[in-house]
Amino acid sequence: MNWIQALKMALKSIASNKIRSALTMLGIIIGVCSVIIMVSIVEGNTKQITERLKNMGTNLINLNIIGRGSTRRISESDLFKFAEENSDLIECVAPSVSGSVTVKAGNKNVTTSLEGTNEAYESVRNTKVEKGRFLNALDVERRQKVVLIGTYIEKELFDSMDAIGQQIKINGDIYTVVGVLEAKSNSSEGSEDNKVIIPYTTAKRLLRNAIVRSYSIQAKTPETVNAAMKALESFLYKTFNNDSSYRVFNQADMLEQVNEMTQSLSLMLGGIAGISLIVGGIGIMNIMLVSVTERTREIGIRKAIGAKRRDILTQFLIEAIVVSCIGGMVGVILGIVLTGVVGKAMSIPASPSIISMIISFSFSVFVGVFFGYYPASKASKLNPIQALRVE
Amino acid sequence: MIRINNMYKIYRMGPNEVRALNGVSFHVKPNEFVSIIGPSGSGKSTLMNMIGCLDTPTSGEYYLDGREVSKLKDDELAEIRNRKIGFIFQVYNLLPKITAIENVELPLIYMGIGKKERHRLAVEALERVGLGDRIHHRPSELSGGQQQRVAIARALASKPPLILADEPTGALDSKSGSEIMKMLHELHESGKTIVLITHDNNLAKQAQRIIRIQDGKIIEENEVA
Numbered sequence: 236m237n238w239i240q241a242l243k244m245a246l247k248s249i250a251s252n253k254i255r256s257a258l259t260m261l262g263i264i265i266g267v268c269s270v271i272i273m274v275s276i277v278e279g280n281t282k283q284i285t286e287r288l289k290n291m292g293t294n295l296i297n298l299n300i301i302g303r304g305s306t307r308r309i310s311e312s313d314l315f316k317f318a319e320e321n322s323d324l325i326e327c328v329a330p331s332v333s334g335s336v337t338v339k340a341g342n343k344n345v346t347t348s349l350e351g352t353n354e355a356y357e358s359v360r361n362t363k364v365e366k367g368r369f370l371n372a373l374d375v376e377r378r379q380k381v382v383l384i385g386t387y388i389e390k391e392l393f394d395s396m397d398a399i400g401q402q403i404k405i406n407g408d409i410y411t412v413v414g415v416l417e418a419k420s421n422s423s424e425g426s427e428d429n430k431v432i433i434p435y436t437t438a439k440r441l442l443r444n445a446i447v448r449s450y451s452i453q454a455k456t457p458e459t460v461n462a463a464m465k466a467l468e469s470f471l472y473k474t475f476n477n478d479s480s481y482r483v484f485n486q487a488d489m490l491e492q493v494n495e496m497t498q499s500l501s502l503m504l505g506g507i508a509g510i511s512l513i514v515g516g517i518g519i520m521n522i523m524l525v526s527v528t529e530r531t532r533e534i535g536i537r538k539a540i541g542a543k544r545r546d547i548l549t550q551f552l553i554e555a556i557v558v559s560c561i562g563g564m565v566g567v568i569l570g571i572v573l574t575g576v577v578g579k580a581m582s583i584p585a586s587p588s589i590i591s592m593i594i595s596f597s598f599s600v601f602v603g604v605f606f607g608y609y610p611a612s613k614a615s616k617l618n619p620i621q622a623l624r625v626e
Numbered sequence: 627m628i629r630i631n632n633m634y635k636i637y638r639m640g641p642n643e644v645r646a647l648n649g650v651s652f653h654v655k656p657n658e659f660v661s662i663i664g665p666s667g668s669g670k671s672t673l674m675n676m677i678g679c680l681d682t683p684t685s686g687e688y689y690l691d692g693r694e695v696s697k698l699k700d701d702e703l704a705e706i707r708n709r710k711i712g713f714i715f716q717v718y719n720l721l722p723k724i725t726a727i728e729n730v731e732l733p734l735i736y737m738g739i740g741k742k743e744r745h746r747l748a749v750e751a752l753e754r755v756g757l758g759d760r761i762h763h764r765p766s767e768l769s770g771g772q773q774q775r776v777a778i779a780r781a782l783a784s785k786p787p788l789i790l791a792d793e794p795t796g797a798l799d800s801k802s803g804s805e806i807m808k809m810l811h812e813l814h815e816s817g818k819t820i821v822l823i824t825h826d827n828n829l830a831k832q833a834q835r836i837i838r839i840q841d842g843k844i845i846e847e848n849e850v851a
Binding site for chain 2: 532
């Protein structure tokens with residue numbers, strides 16, 4: 236008996252038990268589908284975060300002042316002075332004050348994130364201006380009420396109107412729009428394009444925030460990043476006399492951390508989804524065992540008229556594999572569709588991961604072989620006389 | 627065709643042993659029509675299993691078509707059953723979910739015969755039993771007599787030299803039963819060796835020779851006049 240013949244027999248037998256076969260497949264379908272969705276969502280999320288980090292510019296060092304364990308403080312001017320003294324290592328420093336605000340123009344208002352900074356931000360954070368101008372030193376010095384808006388805000392508040400020169404209210408104060416930031420992603424609500432930038436001196440007042448706790452520092456070149464970090468750390472240590480009051484990290488470290496985190500997340504979620512595949516496999520084994528018992532007489536007849544052990548084994552094994560293969564294929568298709576749906580719902584740019592498809596599909600085939608073998612071998616070892624005696 | 631020498635089949639059930647076959651010896655010539663008759667519990671079924679190569683004896687020799695088969699392995703026995711023996715059972719033993727022709731093709735599939743040839747042989751066998759117009763019917767759509775004829779077609783399809791019929795008319799009304807018996811005679815005339823297992827004296831008398839078995843032993847062997 237050849238494989239094609241066995242395949243035909245398996246398909247016939249599956250078709251004659253449609254509901255049961257469909258229910259058996261369901262376990263595999265759900266397993267494969269959830270593996271694909273989980274892995275794709277995590278991968279999409281990682282891509283989004285990585286892109287954001289890359290958008291923030293290279294040579295970037297982040298400094299957070301925690302202020303714990305020390306009564307000493309450090310001000311913007313201290314850091315500007317330090318940067319000037321180390322101008323061979325450090326290009327510039329952009330302070331950052333941030334908060335959540337409501338911006339209003341006419342009768343439309345939007346809740347957005349506000350960042351207060353200085354003119355250095357443009358190059359430090361790799362931010363480009365699409366229309367108008369960026370902040371300048373004078374804006375910062377004079378605490379001007381000027382604002383740059385992201386493309387999402389532009390779209391929401393001004394639609395097709397020219398935003399430059401218009402006035403908007405931020406938490407009730409009137410600001411003049413001097414520029415529109417270039418879109419960093421798709422101008423959607425959850426993206427980086429939903430933000431406004433004002434001078435940090437103005438922001439400190441608006442947000443009632445006396446101390447700047449976050450700085451972005453640009454090293455001269457990628458090669459000086461490490462030296463700059465060392466100089467910065469020793470400067471901070473001298474000021475605070477301990478190393479728990481501040482945190483210095485660069486973009487590469489962050490990328491690495493994010494990657495590590497999402498990788499383990501992807502493995503974990505994929506693993507959990509994989510367990511459902513195994514459960515699906517147990518379902519297959521269960522049904523195949525029932526099927527063998529039910530079809531004892533059929534097996535007896537087949538053996539009596541000349542089926543060898545191998546023939547029976549092949550027949551039942553192929554039946555299990557076909558069930559799991561069809562389940563796997565349906566699961567892959569469903570996974571692709573649902574990844575799009577879930578990704579959209581969570582506004583994550585998730586595209587179905589090919590590797591997760593290949594792995595989960597082959598795993599489902601393996602599950603079919605593994606859990607189908609025992610019932611099939613049980614069937615093949617049935618004694619024809621006893622099998623024929625069963626009613 | 628069949629030569630059985632001193633065959634024993636002993637089942638152990640705890641401390642007791644049951645001698646289902648207790649030293650059976652007989653032979654069947656090619657193209658002979660033999661009945662094996664005996665009451666239930668006589669070892670008749672066990673003997674049929676032995677002749678049909680469905681089971682192996684505890685001891686003794688069994689030559690089928692010149693070959694010693696009593697000590698073969700499962701898969702070798704399967705091949706013998708496939709090529710040498712056509713089975714006709716009391717309860718037909720057709721697969722209910724497939725059509726008549728698919729049932730008849732089954733032994734040919736296990737023989738490894740190609741699709742076209744298989745179809746040709748199956749149609750030929752079904753026509754021979756007079757069911758050429760019902761090849762795509764399922765067993766449930768056929769009467770008992772027709773089902774038994776499908777079973778005969780299945781037994782014939784692979785052209786085995788030996789037909790082993792176990793109470794072939796037991797589940798049928800007398801009219802269908804006599805049709806089936808007529809068919810067995812036709813097969814006999816066409817050159818097949820027929821072994822009929824029954825408990826019915828009248829049926830047994832239709833054979834050329836009657837072998838009477840009781841308590842695992844042959845008690846009588848008669849040529850029918």
